[in-house]
Amino acid sequence: MATLNLVQSITLTLQQAMQADERVILLGEDVGLNGGVFRVTDGLQAQFGEDRVVDTPLAESGIIGTAIGLAINGMRPIPEIQYEGFLGPAYDQIVNHAARYRNRTRGAIPVPLTIRVPVGGGIHAPELHSDSPETIYTHSPGIKVVYPTTPSDAKGLLTAAIRDPDPVIFFEPKKVYRSFREEVSEDDYEIEIGKAKVVNEGSDLTIVTWGASLFECLGAMDNAPDDADIELIDLRTIYPLDIDTIAESVEKTGRCIVVHEAPLTGGMGAEISARIQERCFLHLEAPVQRVTGFDTIMPFYKLENEYLVDAKRIGSAIAETLAY
Amino acid sequence: MPKTTAYQATIEHISILDEHANFDAELGEGVMTDEQALHLYEHMVNCRELDEVAFKLQRSGRMGTYPQNKGQEAAAVGVALALEKGKDWIVPSYRENAALFMHGLPMHYILMYWMGDERGSKMPEGVNVTPLSVPIGTHMLHATGIAWAEKLRKSDGVAATFFGDGATSEGDFHEAMNFASTLKVGVVFIGQNNGWAISVPRSKQMNSETLCQKALAYGMPTVRVDGNDIYAVHYAAKEAVKRARAGEGPTFIECVTYRLGDHTTADDARRYRDEAEVEAWRNRDPILRVRKYLTAKGSWDDARDEALKAKAKKIVAEVVDAAINVTPPETTDFFDDMYQSLPEDLRKQRETMRTSSLGQNPDQVGLKADTAAVEGR
Numbered sequence: 093m094a095t096l097n098l099v100q101s102i103t104l105t106l107q108q109a110m111q112a113d114e115r116v117i118l119l120g121e122d123v124g125l126n127g128g129v130f131r132v133t134d135g136l137q138a139q140f141g142e143d144r145v146v147d148t149p150l151a152e153s154g155i156i157g158t159a160i161g162l163a164i165n166g167m168r169p170i171p172e173i174q175y176e177g178f179l180g181p182a183y184d185q186i187v188n189h190a191a192r193y194r195n196r197t198r199g200a201i202p203v204p205l206t207i208r209v210p211v212g213g214g215i216h217a218p219e220l221h222s223d224s225p226e227t228i229y230t231h232s233p234g235i236k237v238v239y240p241t242t243p244s245d246a247k248g249l250l251t252a253a254i255r256d257p258d259p260v261i262f263f264e265p266k267k268v269y270r271s272f273r274e275e276v277s278e279d280d281y282e283i284e285i286g287k288a289k290v291v292n293e294g295s296d297l298t299i300v301t302w303g304a305s306l307f308e309c310l311g312a313m314d315n316a317p318d319d320a321d322i323e324l325i326d327l328r329t330i331y332p333l334d335i336d337t338i339a340e341s342v343e344k345t346g347r348c349i350v351v352h353e354a355p356l357t358g359g360m361g362a363e364i365s366a367r368i369q370e371r372c373f374l375h376l377e378a379p380v381q382r383v384t385g386f387d388t389i390m391p392f393y394k395l396e397n398e399y400l401v402d403a404k405r406i407g408s409a410i411a412e413t414l415a416y
Numbered sequence: 417m418p419k420t421t422a423y424q425a426t427i428e429h430i431s432i433l434d435e436h437a438n439f440d441a442e443l444g445e446g447v448m449t450d451e452q453a454l455h456l457y458e459h460m461v462n463c464r465e466l467d468e469v470a471f472k473l474q475r476s477g478r479m480g481t482y483p484q485n486k487g488q489e490a491a492a493v494g495v496a497l498a499l500e501k502g503k504d505w506i507v508p509s510y511r512e513n514a515a516l517f518m519h520g521l522p523m524h525y526i527l528m529y530w531m532g533d534e535r536g537s538k539m540p541e542g543v544n545v546t547p548l549s550v551p552i553g554t555h556m557l558h559a560t561g562i563a564w565a566e567k568l569r570k571s572d573g574v575a576a577t578f579f580g581d582g583a584t585s586e587g588d589f590h591e592a593m594n595f596a597s598t599l600k601v602g603v604v605f606i607g608q609n610n611g612w613a614i615s616v617p618r619s620k621q622m623n624s625e626t627l628c629q630k631a632l633a634y635g636m637p638t639v640r641v642d643g644n645d646i647y648a649v650h651y652a653a654k655e656a657v658k659r660a661r662a663g664e665g666p667t668f669i670e671c672v673t674y675r676l677g678d679h680t681t682a683d684d685a686r687r688y689r690d691e692a693e694v695e696a697w698r699n700r701d702p703i704l705r706v707r708k709y710l711t712a713k714g715s716w717d718d719a720r721d722e723a724l725k726a727k728a729k730k731i732v733a734e735v736v737d738a739a740i741n742v743t744p745p746e747t748t749d750f751f752d753d754m755y756q757s758l759p760e761d762l763r764k765q766r767e768t769m770r771t772s773s774l775g776q777n778p779d780q781v782g783l784k785a786d787t788a789a790v791e792g793r
Contacts, residue, residue, distance in 0.1 A: 117568065143568060149598055154557060154591030161561015161575075164546065165505070167568065169561075185588075188551055189558070196547055198538035199753040234754055257756040286759060332759030 096276045099269045101243035102132050102208075105250045106170065108280065110140050113168060116254060119146040120155055120172030120208075129174055130210055130269055152178050156185040156207065160193070163205045168254060176211045176263070177220025183228075190259040191234030206253045207261045211239070212304055212353050213400050214267030216393040223390050224303075224354035229261050230331040230363075236285055237330040239263040241306045244276045245328055248283030256285060267304040286332035290341070294323035297413055298341040299406075300364055301351040302327040309351055311403030316410050330360060338364060339371040346377035347416070349409045351401055356384045378416035381409045427628045429640045432647035435700040437708035439647075447651045448497065450715040456497060456646050457706045457716075458724060460489040463514035464703060465728040466523060467677070469736060470530065474681040478740070482530045484677030485511045487644070490702035491608050491671040493518060494649025495576055498657045502542050507559035507577040510548040511608065511675070515578070521545050523731070527739035535745060544573075553579055553586030556605065560592045563601040563660070574660040576604040576653075582613025584627050590634075593668070597634040602660030604653065605631070605668040608643060614679045615688040631668035643671025644702040674700070 096104065110116045118133055124147035127134030137145035148155050152173055159169040173179055179186070186207070193203040213222035229237050238253055238260055240246040246264070253260040291306070292313070299322060301309050306326055313322050323341050327334065342348045348368055350361035361382035368380050383401050391399050432444040448456075467486050473479035485492070492515035499506065501519050508516060513526055520543040529536030529548060537547035546562075549555035559577035566573040583589055584607060596603045607627040611618050624630060631638035637659065641648040649671055656667035674697035678685045685694075710716035751758065751766040758766065 146599075149591070149594050151591040151594070153554075153588050154560075154595050157554065157557025157588060157591065158561035158564060158595050161558040161563070162565045162568075163561075164558060165562040165565035167565045181587075184551065184554060185557065189554065194755070195750070195753045196534065196537055197753075198535050198749075199756075200537075200539045201546065202756065236755075332761060335761065 093275045093277055095273045096243050097270050097273045098243045098246055098264065099130060099132055101247045101276045102250060102264065103134060103136070104276070104278070105247045106133065107136060107139070109170075109251065109254045110136065110144060112280070115166065115168040116170060117144045117146065117162070117167060118170050118172065119148050119159060121148060121150055121174050123147060123172050128172060130266065132208070132264075133172070152180075152182040153185050156182040156190065159205050159207075160185060160190050160203055163203045164193070164201055168204055170206045170208060170254065172208045174210070175217075175221045176209050176223050176225050179209060179225060186229070186235065186259075186261070187232045191232050194258065195234060202257050203259050204257050205259050206250070206256070207259070209261060209263050210266040210269070211263040212265045212267055213390060213396055214304055216396065219392065222393075222396065224352065224385065226263055226330050227354055227359050230360060234259070236260045236332065237263070238285055238328070239265070239302045239330050240328055241265060241268060241303055241326055243274050245283060245289065245326070247276055248281050249285065249328065251280070252282040252285050255282070260285070263303070265303040268307075271307070283328070286329045286334055288334040288337040289326045289328055290323060290337065291326050292322065292324040294321040294345065296321045296345055297347040297349065297410065298323045298325060298338070298345045299349045299351060299410075300325045300327060300338055302330065303353060305351045305353055305401050308401055308403045309406055312406035312410055315403060315407050320410065320414055322410070333363070333367070335367045335371065338368065342368050342372045343375045346375050347413045349381045349383060349406070349413055351383045351406055353385050353400060355387045356382060357387050359384055378413045381413050383409045425632050427626055427632075427638060427640055430648045430651060431642040431645055432651060433645045433705055433709055434642070435644070435705055437705045437712065439709055443651070444647050447647045447654070450710060450713070452497060453646065453706060453710060454716065456493040457703070457710070459493050459514045459518055460703050460706070461724055462523075462728045462731055463489050463492075463517065465725075465732045466513065466526070466735065469732050470527065471677070471681060473527070473736065479527065479531050481680050481682045483510050483680040484675070485513050487676035487697065487701065488512075488608055488610060488673050489514050490646045491606060491643045491649050491673060492578070494646045495578075495604065495606055495653040497650055498653035499574065499576055502544060503573050504657070505544045505546070505559070505562050505573065505575040507546045507555055507562065507575055508548060509552075509555070509578045509580060509583070509608075510550070511580070512578045516545050519543060519545055522738075523735040524738035524742070527735060528742060531739060533742065533745060534749070535742075553583030553589045555579070556583075556592035557588050557595070559603050559605075560596040560599075560601060563596065563603045563666075564599055567599070567601050567663070572602070572661045572663070574602045574604060574657050576606060576657075578606045578608060580613060581607065581609040581611065581618055581627060582616065582621055583607075584630055585621055590630070593631065593634045593636060593666070596666040597636045600663070600665040602663070603666040604656040604660060605666060606653075607668065607670045608673055609670055610673050610675045612675070612679075612685075612689065614683060627670040628668060636666055636668050638668040638670070640670040640672065643673030644700050644705070646702065646706060676701070
């Protein structure tokens with residue numbers, strides 16, 4: 093066991109994956125000598141060489157498009173896109189090629205690749221460095237969307253993503269990168285993609301969240317009345333959605349709040365609410381609430397904390413939902 | 417300080433067998449045997465026959481939109497002959513049928529594809545061909561990645577990718593060229609310059625006189641050839657493949673050609689092209705000149721030509737039968753290859769696609785799908 097933060101845990105995972113499978117290569121902007129802008133790939137080029145940790149030209153579509161070719165021809169590429177805001181130029185390659193190739197060839201040509209992307213706000217970054225676009229890719233059939241929060245979950249999920257026979261977008265909440273450490277096993281282990289985690293068991297209210305918002309939820313729960321028994325679910329994978337874990341919880345509690353950083357309209361909160369009313373209608377004691385980002389452009393960092401969901405907003409939702 | 421020249425380049429143009437069937441003996445020496453030329457000729461004839469029949473299938477409502485290859489067959493076969501089947505890769509656009517057939521794609525797969533059956537892209541084992549690429553100019557990046565994998569594995573396979581003049585305006589084209597050249601991987605880029613991107617002529621597409629100039633920007637060897645001349649195309653392709661196999665990086669070949677048909681069956685090229693221009697290019701047909709040349713040389717004759725064309729008709733008739741009579745896909749076919757194993761939710765959607773109303777979750781509380789009514793249909 094080692095005590096690692098999220099960055100260190102991902103570095104360790106990549107290192108172990110590269111040791112175990114020589115088909116695994118890393119590619120992206122500044123991932124080599126510089127170790128990536130968040131230092132996630134620090135030291136890996138020194139260890140594995142320039143052929144396996146590749147500083148590519150500055151072209152996101154080129155990074156994903158060539159990674160698709162690498163995957164078609166037997167490699168297990170792990171491209172890094174520096175920030176979620178720069179997924180835009182690669183959108184066509186992700187959605188129109190990576191996601192479709194297996195289906196397009198009726199299984200003849202799968203595209204196993206893992207696209208690593210730092211995501212979300214909270215680090216006082218410039219424009220297009222703080223967004224939460226996970227729903228866009230959830231609405232693009234053919235991709236899996238993984239969004240771990242903790243170092244140990246990230247290790248198991250990233251290992252599973254690298255070994256997955258299909259394309260995975262692996263979102264890494266940058267606010268959590270260095271925010272805390274925990275025990276992470278150095279053993280080889282996978283966490284199944286598509287399985288949520290019950291972080292805290294409770295009987296009065298279910299909160300579903302993922303990424304950095306998890307810690308805001310924990311803060312809100314600390315401030316909630318002592319007799320409020322709240323169940324907290326870390327979704328961990330956005331697609332495939334683990335509706336069973338959510339439904340099982342809501343059938344027990346009868347009340348649910350979905351919390352995410354991404355904008356409200358068309359966000360995963362909408363999908364989860366719809367699924368809950370389909371599955372748990374007769375169990376519901378209150379409308380499903382959403383605490384999310386606003387339907388605005390993510391503001392620059394002077395107003396960043398006004399946008400991001402926080403313990404106070406979540407606390408209000410908890411009080412309202414419990415009192416309904 | 418005096419001004420100096422920072423960069424200078426010339427672009428070669430190669431023509432061996434011209435439209436009047438004149439053959440440049442010096443340049444054409446050893447490019448290919450007559451037997452090989454006849455092999456390519458046969459593939460071009462078969463492809464042309466398929467094209468004509470496909471057009472009729474579309475017009476008679478038995479097939480959807482189809483893009484004819486007519487006029488551009490030489491680039492496809494000239495390159496395909498330079499590649500090793502089952503080892504090298506072809507990453508096509510959608511006007512290179514003959515190259516795909518030469519590398520093992522069953523001919524009826526192409527008809528299945530345009531008849532709306534996606535199993536037409538289910539490449540048989542050992543056929544190193546990627547599916548037709550509908551989004552323009554995005555697939556060349558895959559060729560670069562495929563060739564990159566060859567390099568990483570220390571293997572010497574080559575990836576050849578085809579695209580049109582319009583595709584060279586797309587950003588991905590430039591990223592593919594830059595990556596390939598910078599990483600020094602074995603790609604052969606084949607720009608089929610047919611002068612028109614649907615209705616937009618080269619002059620409105622770019623201010624570059626040649627496509628080759630774009631390769632110069634990436635420090636890539638490049639050559640312009642008569643794209644209707646199988647000898648010139650093959651000459652350039654052989655060189656490019658040799659260079660790629662030797663680990664010397666990519667090459668860009670511009671094939672100057674013309675599509676004799678419409679962009680697709682949904683297009684009417686008379687809206688934007690002069691008949692005189694089309695007529696001039698009909699005389700430059702890649703098939704006619706090979707026949708004329710080999711006949712004059714005594715390697716071919718009218719009787720054999722008639723027999724070959726009769727054989728092509730028979731082959732294509734069988735191909736059409738195979739495509740039309742293929743077992744229809746299962747109704748759940750479009751679910752099954754979304755992922756290697758279907759997520760539970762998707763499996764449920766698949767199983768209830770006909771027994772549950774659209775958007776209705778089969779587990780929905782208090783609702784029961786009326787399966788009896790559906791089953792009674």
